[in-house]
Amino acid sequence: MSVITCSNLYAQAEDSTQTSNDTIPTTVDTLSIKDSLNIAFLNSSDRLKVIALINQLNETSAKVDLIHSESVVKFKTSSIDETGEIEIKIKKKDDLWFRIWGSFAFVSKDAFISHFNRKKFIYFNNLDDKVIEGPTTDNNIGYLARIKCSFDDLMNVMSGTGRIIYSNTDTLAIEGENVILVKGKERVVKYILDASKNYVEKYSYFNAKKKEYLRINYGNFVNVNGGYFARKVDITKPLTSEYLKIVNENYTANNQNMNFTVDFPSDVRRVKWDK
Secondary structure, eight states: OOOOOHHHHHHHHHHOOOOTTOOOOOOOOHHHHHHHHHHHHHTOHHHHHHHHHHHHHHHHHHTSOSEEEEEEEEEESSSOEEEEEEEEEEETTTEEEEEEEOSSTTOOSSOEEEEEOSSEEEEEETTTTEEEEEEOOHHHHHHHHSSOOOHHHHHHHHHTOOOOOOOTTSEEEEETTTEEEEEOSSEEEEEEEOTTSSSEEEEEEEETTOOEEEEEEEEEEEEETTEEEEEEEEEEETTTTEEEEEEEEEEEOOOTTOOOOOOOOTTSEEEEOOO
């Protein structure tokens, strides 16, 4: 504790240049106000209620993990309308491996093999004897997987489970009995849950003009380790009618020793994408 003596007070009075007309300027701590509003926003009872439901759903989704599956895959884009086979390996939340092949023109033998994590990917195009490496971005996923989407969306499609994604800046709301809304600056994501609120049946992205531009549907659910695995999944771009559909034929879960390596010959051409 500091002590002010009488002599100190006298010295201050003698030396002070402040007059009775002087005023001490006041400032508003806008940063503190902003922080306080943000804390109130993050901890509002309505938001915490939605987060509790999201956590419950995501915990159920997480029970379906270390998936190894073989499925039929159907592509429809502006340049492709074909069906093939896809082998998928999933380790949540950060590793996704797939191999695509078939008898049609753009896919033959082990045509495409790829491994994605959140930061980077490696992709072997066996038809062109080429390996591509680069960062995991929505654009790169769109080029390689034929449908532009985020890594989390690709994981949701390939894993047959719906994990709800949100940030601290998103507004969260429950609409009706079984709909969760995640509202950002330029988009709204609408998650539709099953009647018992155990899993996501469908979710869609809407732009600022309220146009639906990406939709993911799940069907043919089976119980796996207390979670729910959809044996039929499709991701669609309603504005262009492009889609990718996966219909599962075989699957196993809890595969502890899966290999996510992309094997390729040593003499193939290697390409590095910087962005």
